[in-house]
Amino acid sequence: MRQLKKLLLVLTPMGAAALFGGGGTHDSFAELANWTPATKSEDAAPQSSFRNAKRVLIAAMLIGVAGYVGFGGTFANFQAETGNNGNSISSGTLTMSNTVNGGTACFSYNAVSADNVNGGCNAPFAITNVAPGTWQTTQVAKIVVQNTGSIDAAKLYLYASEISGKLSATGGLTQGSPVSSLSIASPGMEGTVANGDSITVSYNGKSQNFVVNGTVTAAANSNGGATTIPVTTQNANFTYPAGSTVTDTSGNTATTNTDCFDTRTSTNFNFNSISASTTQQAYNPFCGAVLMWVQELTGGKTYCWFGKGSTYSTGSTPSLTEDSNGRCVAPIANVVGGSGISGTITSIPVPAGLTGNVSSGDSIVVAQGSTTQTFTASAAAPVGSTAIPVNSLAVSGSFTGNAVGATLTDTTATGLLDSNATTDTITNFDTGHHQSAGRVELYPIASNGQLDTAATHASELANSGTRTFYVGVYLPKPGGQNQNGLQGLASTFGLTWHMDQ
Amino acid sequence: MRRHSKTWQLKKVLLSMLVVGGLSMFTIAGTFASLNSESSNAHGTIQSGTLTLGNKVGTASACFSYTAATNDNAGCDALFTSSTLQYPGGAAYTAHVTVSNTGSIAGSNLALYMPSCNGSGVTASPGAPSPGGGNPCAAGGLQLTIAETDSSFANPSCVFPNFGGACVVAANTLAFMATKKDTAHLYSLNEGLAVGQTRYYTISLQLPSTAANSLQGEEAVFDLTWLLSQ
Numbered sequence: 001m002r003q004l005k006k007l008l009l010v011l012t013p014m015g016a017a018a019l020f021g022g023g024g025t026h027d028s029f030a031e032l033a034n035w036t037p038a039t040k041s042e043d044a045a046p047q048s049s050f051r052n053a054k055r056v057l058i059a060a061m062l063i064g065v066a067g068y069v070g071f072g073g074t075f076a077n078f079q080a081e082t083g084n085n086g087n088s089i090s091s092g093t094l095t096m097s098n099t100v101n102g103g104t105a106c107f108s109y110n111a112v113s114a115d116n117v118n119g120g121c122n123a124p125f126a127i128t129n130v131a132p133g134t135w136q137t138t139q140v141a142k143i144v145v146q147n148t149g150s151i152d153a154a155k156l157y158l159y160a161s162e163i164s165g166k167l168s169a170t171g172g173l174t175q176g177s178p179v180s181s182l183s184i185a186s187p188g189m190e191g192t193v194a195n196g197d198s199i200t201v202s203y204n205g206k207s208q209n210f211v212v213n214g215t216v217t218a219a220a221n222s223n224g225g226a227t228t229i230p231v232t233t234q235n236a237n238f239t240y241p242a243g244s245t246v247t248d249t250s251g252n253t254a255t256t257n258t259d260c261f262d263t264r265t266s267t268n269f270n271f272n273s274i275s276a277s278t279t280q281q282a283y284n285p286f287c288g289a290v291l292m293w294v295q296e297l298t299g300g301k302t303y304c305w306f307g308k309g310s311t312y313s314t315g316s317t318p319s320l321t322e323d324s325n326g327r328c329v330a331p332i333a334n335v336v337g338g339s340g341i342s343g344t345i346t347s348i349p350v351p352a353g354l355t356g357n358v359s360s361g362d363s364i365v366v367a368q369g370s371t372t373q374t375f376t377a378s379a380a381a382p383v384g385s386t387a388i389p390v391n392s393l394a395v396s397g398s399f400t401g402n403a404v405g406a407t408l409t410d411t412t413a414t415g416l417l418d419s420n421a422t423t424d425t426i427t428n429f430d431t432g433h434h435q436s437a438g439r440v441e442l443y444p445i446a447s448n449g450q451l452d453t454a455a456t457h458a459s460e461l462a463n464s465g466t467r468t469f470y471v472g473v474y475l476p477k478p479g480g481q482n483q484n485g486l487q488g489l490a491s492t493f494g495l496t497w498h499m500d501q
Numbered sequence: 502m503r504r505h506s507k508t509w510q511l512k513k514v515l516l517s518m519l520v521v522g523g524l525s526m527f528t529i530a531g532t533f534a535s536l537n538s539e540s541s542n543a544h545g546t547i548q549s550g551t552l553t554l555g556n557k558v559g560t561a562s563a564c565f566s567y568t569a570a571t572n573d574n575a576g577c578d579a580l581f582t583s584s585t586l587q588y589p590g591g592a593a594y595t596a597h598v599t600v601s602n603t604g605s606i607a608g609s610n611l612a613l614y615m616p617s618c619n620g621s622g623v624t625a626s627p628g629a630p631s632p633g634g635g636n637p638c639a640a641g642g643l644q645l646t647i648a649e650t651d652s653s654f655a656n657p658s659c660v661f662p663n664f665g666g667a668c669v670v671a672a673n674t675l676a677f678m679a680t681k682k683d684t685a686h687l688y689s690l691n692e693g694l695a696v697g698q699t700r701y702y703t704i705s706l707q708l709p710s711t712a713a714n715s716l717q718g719e720e721a722v723f724d725l726t727w728l729l730s731q
Contacts, residue, residue, distance in 0.1 A: 094536040108538040117539040124542050129550035131606045131731050143542065151536065161541045190543055266551050269567045290547055473547050484572040487604075490548035494541050501536035 093149035096461075096499050100124050101142050109148075112166065112243030114204035119164055119245060124471055124495070132486070133418060133477025135409055137333040140355045140472040145461065145497050152459035153499035156442040156467070158294065158305065160430040161259045161494030163191030163251035167244045168227070173201065173236035179210070180233040182246055188225035190494055191259045192218065192284075193248050199231060203244035208237045212248075223274055223284055224261030224492060252434035259434075259493055260287035260426045266488025279485040281427065286489040288427040291417055293328040294440075295357070295470040297384045301445040302357075304328035305469075306433070307424045308417060309357075326449030327382055329420070330356035330472050331413040335405030336366060337386075342398035348375065348388045348408065349401065355470055357382050358410055364388055368399050368406035377410075382448075383470055418476045426473070426493050435496070442467065461499055471495065551604035554694075554729045559597050567603075580704055580725065593646075593670075593707035597654045600702065600727055602694035608729035611694050612687040613647075613661075618679035618723035635715030637708075643675040643721055646705045649690075654703055660690045672709055675721065687728065694729055 097105040098121045106121035113119070124141030147153050167173070171183030182199065193199075193216040201208050210231035219225030229246070251257045262274040262284045274284060281288030293307025302325065304310035309328035323329075337351040348364065358364065358381040365374050375390040388408070399406035432438045443451040444458050452458070461467060475486070554566040556577045564577035580596035587594070602608050620638035637643045646668035648657035659668035662677070681688040694700060704725075708716065 092536075094538045096538045096540055098540040098542065100542060106540055108540045116537070117541075119539075119541040119543055121540045121542050123545040125545040125547055127547040129605050130547055131550050131552070133731075139547075141545075145540075147538075149538065153538070161543055164543075187544065265548055266567075269551075269553075269572070271567070271570050271572050286547075286549060475547070475549065482571070486549050487551045487553075487572065488549060490546050492544055492546050494543035494545060496539060496541040498539045499537060 092151040094147070094151045094153060094499060094501055095149040096153075096497065097144075097146045097148045098122075098497060099144045099146070105146070107148065113202065113245040115202060115245070117245065119161070119166075119494075119496075125473060127473070130475050132475050132483050133414060135331050135333060135414060135474065137335075137355075137407075139474060140330070140333045140470055142355070143469045143471060143495075143497075144466055145469070146466040147461040147463050147499065150463050151501060152463050153461040153501065154459055155498075155500040156460035157439040157496075157498040157500075158433070158442055158469075159439040159496055159498070160252055160434045161190065161496045162435050163189055163193060163224075163248035163257070163259050165189040165226075165246045167201070167240060167242050167246060169242045172242045172244070173208075173238075173240040175236050175239040177236055178233050179236050180231060182210070182229040182231060184227045184229065184246060185242070186227065188219055188227045189229070189246070189248065190224055190492060191248065191251050191261050192223045192257050193226050193229055194250070194257060197248050197250035197257075199229060200247045200249055201240050201244055202247070203238070203240045206238040206240070208234075208240070210234065218261075219263070221265075221267050221274075222261065222263035224263070249436075252430045252436075254431065255281055255288060255427055256283045258284060258287060258427055258430035260284060260430050260491055261493075262286045263490045263492065264488060265490050269488055271484055272486070272488050274489065277485050279482065284427060284491070286486055286491045287430070287493065288425050289475060289483070289486055290426050290491055291420070291424045291474045291476055292426050292429055293330050293424065293472050295328045295330050295383050295472070296326075296442070296445065296467060297382070297470065298445060298467045300384075302326040302382050302448045303445045303451065304449075305440055305442065306429060307472075308420045324449045325380070325382070326445070327357040327359070327380075328472075329413050329416045330383065330470065331417070331474065332356035332358060332364075332388075332408055332410045333472075334408045335403075336399050336401045336408060337405060338401045340399050340401035340405065341366070342395050344392060344394045345375075346378070346390060346392045348390060349386070350388060350408070351386050353384045353386055354381055354388070355383065356410060356413065356472065358385070358388050359412070362410050362412035364390060365409045365411050366399050366406045367409065371397060371399075373399075374411075414474070417474050418478055420476070426491060430493070439498075550606035552602070552606045552608055552729060552731055553604040554608075554727060555599075555601035555603045556727060557599040557601075563599070563601070565603060575724070575726075581706060587643075587706075587708045589708050589712040590710040591708065593644075593705040596704045597650075598702045598704060598727075599699060600694070600729075601699040602696055602729060605696055606731055607693060607695045608731060609693040610689055610730045611692055611700070612689045612728045612730070613678070614681045614683060614687050614726050614728065615678050616682060616724045616726055618675065618721060620719060620721040632718035633713070633715035635713055635717075635719055637716055637719050637721040638675055638679050638723065640673045640676050641709070641713060642673070642716065643706050644670050644672065644709055645674040645678055646670055648703050648705075650701045650703055652699070652701055654701055657703055660692075660702070661688065664691065668705070670705075670707070675706070675723070678725075679723070684728065 095109045097107050099105045100122040108116050108118045111118035165184040168183040168185040197212045199210040213232040214230035216226045277285040294305040296303045307328040309323040333355045334350045338349040358377045360379050362377040378391045379389045381388045446452040555563045557563040558578040566572050566574045581594050618638035620636040647661040648659045650657045662674050
């Protein structure tokens with residue numbers, strides 16, 4: 001529009017000159033420009049007088065047009081001006097990190113999928129050779145979630161990961177090309193993908209929905225790990241590169257389609273079916289047997305978000321916890337610290353901090369080699385405590401500390417979990433708390449066992465803020481039950497931490 | 502007129518964009534959350550171990566618990582057959598049994614039980630012309646001993662009916678073991694089996710020298726089960 005205006009402005013004096021001067025007085029605009037007022041002798045004839053008037057009028061018109069359009073500001077008598085230049089506006093950031101057991105932080109912002117969603121953070125567990133009722137230090141993981149951005153997160157959620165995977169190195173999609181199958185990178189899809197499921201491929205803010213069209217073959221001896229997903233053919237709406245996220249949004253609604261899936265690691269058995277167990281949960285029996293808890297310890301305050309000790313186990317709305325102090329029934333996984341224990345003691349040192357909760361009266365078994373001794377807790381010692389107070393007792397022999405320290409087990413806690421073998425399972429976490437329903441909103445903890453759920457509560461994870469969680473898993477040993485159906489199995493599962501502005 | 506038409510068209514385009522923008526704002530607001538961030542701890546695994554038992558009689562092939570549908574294989578080889586008849590004061594039957602933990606979890610308790618011992622009304626084969634009608638599984642019947650040995654089945658140390666040293670052959674011992682009939686009535690060998698560990702046993706049976714005539718031509722048919730518990 002501005003260019004058009006400029007053109008018109010240039011044409012206006014030329015057109016006017018042509019209109020008024022075209023009578024033969026001036027042959028060109030240059031000639032007109034060179035015109036000077038006539039002398040008196042030249043004005044003798046009446047025709048000449050008319051021509052002069054015409055010239056004056058043309059000149060006045062040109063000056064007027066030029067003055068109006070082009071030079072109005074140049075010849076103002078007085079002027080004043082200020083300029084607010086160099087303005088800038090920059091956005092803030094909302095990113096998070098996720099650190100497992102003090103390892104390398106995993107950031108949301110540098111995922112291959114380029115969408116501030118990092119589905120590849122460290123696994124909290126890689127536990128092998130678990131027996132019912134036993135406890136290993138690897139069965140609890142400390143996860144620190146931090147807001148590494150510059151904007152406070154109003155909401156922080158925890159929920160079961162969706163069934164998902166990544167496009168393989170050769171599985172990228174090309175915009176406009178037909179897609180009839182999705183190739184998934186190893187280790188394949190986490191969870192069971194079924195015919196008819198809705199699949200979303202996403203990358204850097206772009207996404208496309210597909211529908212599974214055909215039988216999806218899981219990994220050998222497994223209910224998950226599919227690396228090829230047949231879909232109803234459609235053209236890709238974008239060029240999705242390798243590493244793009246593939247999500248099955250139909251999952252986590254039943255035991256047959258949870259993110260948690262079972263794999264038979266002992267394939268020579270004929271009593272450990274993972275799809276038709278007759279003695280345990282029929283599908284994914286190990287996912288349905290392993291108990292989980294999520295204990296928070298932030299700013300010295302405790303809250304049990306899932307597991308025995310929390311009503312989140314069966315509901316999606318926080319209310320009074322099973323434990324008014326906000327402590328899950330969480331077995332400890334520690335060794336005796338310091339120089340060990342000997343003589344008569346009233347406290348067992350655990351300088352590294354307890355990874356579970358000890359209640360007053362709990363039986364604490366100290367074991368080293370074939371030597372064991374049982375102490376009784378004289379007071380509660382919540383997660384993070386650096387010592388367990390015990391009733392005064394002489395140590396039979398001695399137990400060493402630190403790296404080769406004697407192991408500590410709270411057999412009261414494990415016993416409580418043995419009798420609570422069906423509620424707080426990984427399966428129930430997945431089906432009760434997933435992306436589209438039952439997300440666990442991690443409200444700020446007001447005090448031990450009490451949340452700040454007021455509408456005006458503070459941000460759930462302020463920028464630079466951290467929240468610390470202990471996640472544990474335990475295979476219970478319910479009395480009188482044969483659990484041979486759980487031998488030689490492995491469950492694979494994920495947890496998702498999500499922040500909203 | 503043309504200019505007016507162009508303006509109208511421009512207005513139409515702008516109005517359309519306004520409508521689309523408004524609709525997207527109100528109808529799919531959830532899809533475009535202002536800012537969010539997410540991280541997942543994927544592929545956590547927890548894997549169970551195994552507790553399985555191997556059982557080999559003599560030099561036969563090993564029999565494994567896990568080949569049965571409940572990890573309870575009742576089809577392993579028999580210890581004894583009736584190919585040689587027993588008589589009071591005669592030599593004892595002996596059988597060598599090798600028991601191994603073939604799983605990945607230690608078994609803390611190795612125990613025995615006898616689901617059945619049937620000697621009533623069972624006639625030996627080849628049968629005596631006139632069975633006595635007694636019961637070798639009952640009191641006064643067969644005498645049972647079990648000793649743990651080294652891998653050559655030498656240097657026995659008794660585990661039944663007494664613990665340690667040589668086994669004391671005693672009356673009513675098969676009858677006693679027959680009372681250990683299920684998992685609620687186990688006979689513990691007071692030892693476990695570590696992962697990969699093997700134990701060797703010699704099992705002996707004999708008629709007491711004082712056996713009654715009622716045991717003539719009778720047969721004891723029994724099952725003996727080895728149970729390894731976590």
